[in-house]
Amino acid sequence: MAEVVDVRARVLAANEEAAAQLRRDFSESGALVLNLISSPGSGKTTLLEATVRALGGRLRLAGIEGDIATERDADRLRALGIPAVQILTGGACHLDARQVRKVIDEAHLPGFDILFIENVGNLICPTSYDLGEDFKVALVSVTEGDDKPFKYPAIFARAGVTVVTKVDLLPHVTFDLAAVKEQLASLNPTGKVVLTSARTGEGIPDWCALLEQSLAVKRKAMA
């Protein structure tokens, strides 16, 4: 259906333009912006909670939470004292740059060093929509099976960082971590991989160090 393809191309082009403007604005303000993408239930909000607990004292953090329904994820971040805005997509399976623009323009988020944009839980649709982020973060939990990078290659190929979550459950599931690392290396040779458990705290310092280093590199490049 060529008609569908045309409309989709125009929607994506409009999104690219809005994303480019967001990227310029985020860079001017010296903020690092991440776009977190995974299946529902891979642990995006839980990773952010652990991140706030570890970094909230020394960096200004903020969140934009994308969901089909419920304010639950923004509530979880606000409960930890960081500003968070929920975007309800009304059925759409991804956030787009104009929704993020509207939040930035209207929601009066206070100044932030790092903005976490948590996309709608979906490994497919969010992949094509640039939100002006510095890089995408893909999450995959060890309970989802070790075939996921090759089954959903687009997001794992484009993610600056892949976080393998829930590693505390490795003793209880069948999950070949080496195979997943090989798939990731093949799809995305320059992407970083971090192993975490929000429950035990394993890997959270590595993840936070990576965030602080990325922020420092960005600010140095702009100075």
Add this chain to the structure above:
Amino acid sequence: MAEVVDVRARVLAANEEAAAQLRRDFSESGALVLNLISSPGSGKTTLLEATVRALGGRLRLAGIEGDIATERDADRLRALGIPAVQILTGGACHLDARQVRKVIDEAHLPGFDILFIENVGNLICPTSYDLGEDFKVALVSVTEGDDKPFKYPAIFARAGVTVVTKVDLLPHVTFDLAAVKEQLASLNPTGKVVLTSARTGEGIPDWCALLEQSLAVKRKAMA
């Protein structure tokens, strides 16, 4: 964007027509057809493997597997001796009725009592596309968190059966089963809920009994 809405409405209308024809054809042949929908990694293929082991001796089973990439899921079913066809969607986040039609017309699947259509791993997009099934089966694993029905209400409201998978992991995760059952009852008062672990076999007999009973009810209604 009214234009997008128009195109989407036409795509959905064409799908409805193809699905209605499929439903007539499936009913004429006396087959039960299920459309399995969940996040990536909730255990759709693993549930089907357990089902084939339990029922394959006395019913003719077949599978259609939807994925973005890889033939892996169809291979897993074929390895158990049941006919399975892989549909690669080329990036689309759901199967549609015309893809199923094409498989039925061209793939020369042998006669089946139950056809399992395993949709692309996604809790959102597949919800709107009728595939001519008797009912949708939604899966949610206990590792995904106990907020999922309310966060993805459309699929859980429409599923004839919700299968809660990986219950063997309940001792190792935070998951309020009663809360999930309440969400499901509120969204879908007539839907059935089955708890399973493909690893321990728990609940697989209940699931298989439900399938056999649904097949018997359908055949009786047609007799």
